[in-house]
Amino acid sequence: MKLINHLKTINKHKYYVTMLCFKCGLYKQGLLHDLSKYSPTELKTGAKYWVGTRSPNSIERETIGYSTAWLHHKGRNKHHWEYWVDFSREGVVPAKMPTRYVVEMFCDRVAATMVYRGENFDVSAPLDYYNKTHGYYVIHQETDAMIKDMLVHLSKSNLEETIDYIKETYL
Structure with missing residues (x-):
């Protein structure tokens, strides 16, 4: 039953x-978004740790110290800032x-x-969550400013106005 509930949540x-x-006009990205969640690696974790009110990946991380599903997911989905983090002799570098x-x-x-x-x-x-978790982000300064601008705009208006703002300002 947890698998069915997890599938309902991700769907x-x-x-x-x-x-x-x-x-926003991002048709291909909309269609392809998070398809890796249907892979065995991510689906197994989702079914095992599903509660319906938060990410199963967070619960897996709390339980075993890391999330196999998240490691799989972030390496395949370019809409996560973690995808864009590299390592060099200078240390961790955000692109x-x-x-x-x-x-x-x-x-x-x-x-x-x-x-x-x-x-x-x-x-x-969404801005509250961003601010709560931002302390551990390794995110490029310009990327950080852009996502924060979008979230702040949303917090001061509504979704439709913010989408119009994003299209006019960024796309």
Whole structure:
């Protein structure tokens, strides 16, 4: 039953992201978003740790110290800032994300908040989560400014106005 519930959760998330990406004109990214979640590596973790109110990857990380599903996921999905982190002799180096992936990251964050918060969703929630978790990000300065600008705009307006703003300002 957990597998079925997990599939419902990821399907709902994927639907929201697809609709948001389509509104931004990112049709291909909307269709291809998070397909790796249906792979055995990610699906197994999702089914095992599903609770419906937060990511199974977080629960796996708390349980065993890391998340096999997340390691798989972030290496295949360019809308995650972690995909764009490299290592060099100078240390950990964040690369600047292409704008279309930053916009997809915005859509992903909004959709995740919509799924996990349900009726309690409000436009400031994605920014609140971003601010709460930002302390450990290794994200390029320009990428960080761009995603934060989008989330701040959302927190001060609504989704439709923010999508219009993103299209006018970034796409």
